Amino acid sequence: MHAFRQILRIEARLYLRDLPTLLTIVGLPTMILVVLGLIPSLREPDPNFDGQNFVNYFAPSLLVVTLAMVGVNTMPMALATYRERGVLRRLATTPAHPGALLAAQLVVALAAILASALLLIIVGRLAFGVPLPEHPLGFALAFVLGTAALLALGLLVAAVARTTKAAQALAVPLFLLTMFFGGVYLPRFLLPDAVARIGDYTPPGVQALLDAWTGPSPQPLHLAIMAVIAVTAGAGAAKLFRWE
Amino acid sequence: MPVIEVTHLKKRYGDLVAVDDVSLTVEAGEIFGVLGPNGAGKTTTVECVAGLRVPDGGGVSVLGLDPRRDAAQLRQRVGVQLQESQLPDRLRVAEALELYASFYRNPADPAALIDKLGLGEKRNTAYKKLSGGQKQRLSIALALVGNPEIAILDELTTGLDPQARRDTWGLIEQVRDSGVTIVLVTHFMEEAERLCDRIAVIDRGRVVALDTPTGLVSAVAPEQRVRFRPSAPVDDRLLTDLPEVSDVRRTGGQVVVTGTGDLLHAVTSVLARHQIVAADLRLEQSTLDDAFVELTGHRPVD
Numbered sequence: 348m349h350a351f352r353q354i355l356r357i358e359a360r361l362y363l364r365d366l367p368t369l370l371t372i373v374g375l376p377t378m379i380l381v382v383l384g385l386i387p388s389l390r391e392p393d394p395n396f397d398g399q400n401f402v403n404y405f406a407p408s409l410l411v412v413t414l415a416m417v418g419v420n421t422m423p424m425a426l427a428t429y430r431e432r433g434v435l436r437r438l439a440t441t442p443a444h445p446g447a448l449l450a451a452q453l454v455v456a457l458a459a460i461l462a463s464a465l466l467l468i469i470v471g472r473l474a475f476g477v478p479l480p481e482h483p484l485g486f487a488l489a490f491v492l493g494t495a496a497l498l499a500l501g502l503l504v505a506a507v508a509r510t511t512k513a514a515q516a517l518a519v520p521l522f523l524l525t526m527f528f529g530g531v532y533l534p535r536f537l538l539p540d541a542v543a544r545i546g547d548y549t550p551p552g553v554q555a556l557l558d559a560w561t562g563p564s565p566q567p568l569h570l571a572i573m574a575v576i577a578v579t580a581g582a583g584a585a586k587l588f589r590w591e
Numbered sequence: 592m593p594v595i596e597v598t599h600l601k602k603r604y605g606d607l608v609a610v611d612d613v614s615l616t617v618e619a620g621e622i623f624g625v626l627g628p629n630g631a632g633k634t635t636t637v638e639c640v641a642g643l644r645v646p647d648g649g650g651v652s653v654l655g656l657d658p659r660r661d662a663a664q665l666r667q668r669v670g671v672q673l674q675e676s677q678l679p680d681r682l683r684v685a686e687a688l689e690l691y692a693s694f695y696r697n698p699a700d701p702a703a704l705i706d707k708l709g710l711g712e713k714r715n716t717a718y719k720k721l722s723g724g725q726k727q728r729l730s731i732a733l734a735l736v737g738n739p740e741i742a743i744l745d746e747l748t749t750g751l752d753p754q755a756r757r758d759t760w761g762l763i764e765q766v767r768d769s770g771v772t773i774v775l776v777t778h779f780m781e782e783a784e785r786l787c788d789r790i791a792v793i794d795r796g797r798v799v800a801l802d803t804p805t806g807l808v809s810a811v812a813p814e815q816r817v818r819f820r821p822s823a824p825v826d827d828r829l830l831t832d833l834p835e836v837s838d839v840r841r842t843g844g845q846v847v848v849t850g851t852g853d854l855l856h857a858v859t860s861v862l863a864r865h866q867i868v869a870a871d872l873r874l875e876q877s878t879l880d881d882a883f884v885e886l887t888g889h890r891p892v893d
């Protein structure tokens with residue numbers, strides 16, 4: 348436990364030290380929100396979005412940006428690099444378990460995701476009147492399960508990839524798919540209905556986020572699917588993960 | 592008292608037999624060298640000792656414990672420097688040492704260790720900005736920061752310049768003098784000769800010789816040669832009668848005497864008794880290099 352705290356402290360410091368990456372991860376969604384929010388027509392209520400404006404409708408998709416970057420990209424790449432460079436192995440020779448480093452990576456990834464979401468919600472609220480999530484509990488649940496599902500997928504990538512290159516080869520398409528189905532590249536109302544419905548069930552489950560944010564409450568099925576993905580991918584990763 | 596006992600160790604990677612049959616014991620307080628050509632199985636052997644690899648056969652005991660079963664205890668007591676392992680790019684020297692120190696019950700003082708390894712000016716430098724030799728020294732420091740009873744150092748001075756290499760040898764001797772047993776995997780004959788109390792030469796997964804450096808040399812290539820230019824004619828019989836001498840030749844004005852044992856002393860005393868002065872006297876001995884080539888059929892890399 349003591350070793351874990353020390354490792355976490357160092358990992359957090361290393362995370363903060365990589366400023367460009369940190370700013371992108373935490374700030375990019377909010378930056379896009381600000382750019383879109385400055386366009387007046389996007390702040391007009393629109394029947395396409397049940398009478399909400401585009402900015403409100405698009406905010407959950409912006410959450411997906413950071414989730415995808417961290418969950419299936421930076422986090423698994425960091426782990427794959429640590430393994431390839433023997434950092435995990437070296438740790439295995441000390442009284443600290445390399446698992447502590449993996450856990451620390453997860454904690455800093457979570458912290459970055461959380462910071463990015465909070466920044467987005469707060470700036471959206473203050474600058475453009477995006478309402479706070481209607482259903483805070485449901486939103487928290489959808490967010491936690493969606494994040495868990497993506498991080499678990501990321502861990503699976505780190506587990507099955509033997510090299511950093513292989514991890515990259517898996518992470519990039521996964522990232523693009525997550526972004527696409529999350530409605531980041533094309534807002535979901537422009538996607539064919541079938542594609543948008545698939546997006547309901549691909550992590551992090553953007554429909555559940557949207558429902559909890561602007562609508563009534565997330566659908567249990569959407570949440571359950573995220574939980575299943577999180578558990579399955581997580582178990583697979585735990586089984587397949589190699590420290591060297 | 593042996594602190595490490597390896598008996599009939601065997602380790603395969605798929606079809607490849609990396610370690611075929613290695614047995615050795617390391618005594619408390621000695622510097623034990625592991626020498627051998629590339630791919631001989633040195634790293635695999637010491638990684639089995641360090642508990643990083645599971646042997647396919649044979650036994651390993653370290654400080655009377657089992658490297659796998661008693662891993663938690665041994666990690667406090669054994670420091671390991673791996674041949675290929677790096678640190679995160681942005682981690683700084685002092686941070687790395689302080690972090691590793693925090694894992695141990697009785698760590699060394701990181702700041703003192705940094706100075707001892709000549710990294711004082713680099714304490715706030717990121718890992719990625721260190722030179723190869725500085726990275727190597729940091730890696731050695733990490734192996735020592737837990738105040739281990741045994742330090743396993745794989746490729747101690749690879750990548751260091753000659754001065755840094757000598758400094759590191761000095762450091763290793765200091766560490767040994769403080770009572771630490773050291774297992775040293777190396778490619779450098781000079782290093783093995785200078786530092787090691789005993790050396791195991793491993794070739795193709797087997798121990799082909801295990802002795803002190805001088806023992807290895809005299810067992811494998813015991814011949815020595817004494818050359819000199821006599822001030823007066825010498826009767827060959829004078830020399831061939833000596834038990835140490837096996838052969839006497841003349842080339843030009845030089846006499847070349849081949850033999851074993853304390854050849855130089857035998858030759859010079861008999862010459863002195865006959866009031867012959869030996870000019871340009873030179874002793875040529877086999878070196879560990881010669882012994883290594885003889886034992887493994889490989890030129891040592893250097």
Ligand SMILES: Nc1ncnc2c1ncn2[C@@H]1O[C@H](COP(=O)(O)OP(=O)(O)OP(=O)(O)O)[C@@H](O)[C@H]1O
Nearest residue numbers: 604607609627628629630631632633634635636674
């Ligand atoms: N993880 C591994 N998987 C498969 N084969 C391996 C692995 N590690 C080592 N080997 C093979 O086992 C043999 C022994 O390797 P080892 O690293 O023990 O040699 P070494 O004596 O340390 O060599 P070097 O002097 O080059 O460091 C080599 O043929 C090597 O290719």
Ligand SMILES: [Mg+2]
Nearest residue numbers: 633634635674
């Ligand atoms: Mg090796």
